[in-house]
Amino acid sequence: MSRLNGKRREAQEEGLKVKVAILGAGGIAHQMARTLSMMTKDDRYRDLVTPYAVASRSKERAQAFADTYGFPVSYGSYEELMEDPQVDLVYIATPHNFHASQACSCLRAGKNVLVEKSFTVNADQARQVIAVARRSNLLCAEAIWPRYMPSRTMLEKVIDSGRLGRIRTGSATLCGDNHRMARMSDPDLAGGALLDMGVYTLNFLDMAFGPKSPSRITTDGTFDENGLDEQSSTALFYEDGTMGLSTCSMVSNCDARASIWGSDGYLVCDGVNNIKTMSIYGKNHELVETLTIPEQLTGYEYEVASAANAILDGRCECPEMRHEDTIRIMELMDSIRGKWSMRYPFES
Incomplete structure (x- = not known):
């Protein structure tokens, strides 16, 4: 020890x-x-x-x-x-x-x-x-x-405050044109967009909705010549009527935004894996408040x-990412890959 x-x-x-x-x-x-x-x-x-x-x-x-x-x-x-x-x-x-x-x-x-x-x-x-x-x-x-950053606590405070009303929907997107990186395009290195980028969008939704597993998953994507996921979109449906949308891509660039939508307003986060600002909007799409993340070293x-x-x-x-949290996210990614019938060579 x-x-x-x-x-x-x-x-x-x-x-x-x-x-x-x-x-x-x-x-x-x-x-x-x-x-x-x-x-x-x-x-x-x-x-x-x-x-x-x-x-x-x-x-x-x-x-x-x-x-x-x-x-x-x-x-x-x-x-x-x-x-x-x-x-x-x-x-x-x-x-x-x-x-x-x-x-x-x-x-x-x-x-x-x-x-x-x-x-x-x-x-x-x-x-x-x-x-x-x-x-x-x-x-x-x-x-x-993102699990350890101050932005997580800020996100939870906004949701728990009730300012957005009843939370029913969330969306998270992360993309980057990095498919040419060796590890991203190699099946033997467990490449593809999901484990590298989708893991962030799924974690964001998990933090926003709370620690629970979806009751139903709908997902599809595009795949490269090696059978790896280039990009995908996944809809997560929960027993309480909540729905989460997760999109990731290693062949395109995007704004990497995440949003939480409620009955009384919505929250837009600039940067799903390294949030810079959080903007709160009212029912009529008016900007109510912008929250700035505290200055950090690197994150x-x-x-x-x-x-x-x-x-x-x-x-x-660590309390920010408990073992049960890690296992839940890994099980979720297993389920998504299962829907695609995508396995890595060493998993056979």
């Missing part, structure tokens, strides 16, 4: 910080590295976490990464990272298909994990990883950043801080 799990008092008394290591050195890893570097200079986080190590399958690449961001340690293999007793938290920043096995390996090596979305490829894998975490009494959390700091605090408190999950 990590040296700091459940030891907040000792950490405070001895000035110890949660040492974060990054597994993988791709694009999202650079985002996290920048975030960790900025956190060390911020009064809110400087005494909580510290960037410690990076691991890549290339020693040269890992060293260059560490030099760029000031990480004191680098490894040319993932196994070396897992063997280092100084590592408290591993941020897993590899393609989806590796998440389950790497998370389990880290947990079995006594490391807490923060796993980039989507958490795994399917719900069975998610259950297996979470089971290992619970047996190990270690933190295991999904790094789906990733909230998930890191939540994971670090959970480690110090000896918790196995």
Whole structure:
């Protein structure tokens, strides 16, 4: 087990910080590295976490990464990272298909994990990883950043206030012309738009409507020559009469907006996965109020801080993204892919 799990008092008394290591050195890893570097200079986080190590399958690449961001340690293999007793938290920043096995390996090596979305490829894998975490009494959390941001609390406050009336409908869209990225177009890497982009739109609707599963799903999409989903639209219908619309695409660009519609007005969010503003409209489409999201470092700091605090408190999950939340979203994406009869080669 990590040296700091459940030891907040000792950490405070001895000035110890949660040492974060990054597994993988791709694009999202650079985002996290920048975030960790900025956190060390911020009064809110400087005494909580510290960037410690990076691991890549290339020693040269890992060293260059560490030099760029000031990480004191680098490894040319993932196994070396897992063997280092100084590592408290591993941020897993590899393609989806590796998440389950790497998370389990880290947990079995006594490391807490923060796993980039989507958490795994399917719900069975998610259950297996979470089971290992619970047996190990270690933190295991999904790094789906909108769940941890202040914008989530703001969204919930608007909905709970009753200003929009009875909420019956929601819509979320996220697109990007990134199908040429190797991992997005490779079935063996669990590519496609759903696990990479649709996961955000589905999480938005889940946050807005509350933690519940739809009773009926209608969905379809277009698929590339490898059988991967290029774009899709999914309608979710719930027992209480609520309906959610989720659209994602890796072949088109869009405004990435999300909306919640109620009997007395509606809310429009600018940016479904990184909300910038929230605009509240009345029944006659008049703008009532615009809410601005607090200034942030990169947006990733909230998930890191939540994971670090959970480690110090000896918790196995983060309250913003509980294990049951992760499993529910994975089950939902499994159901959607099932409607398409889309499976990845390694799932056969």
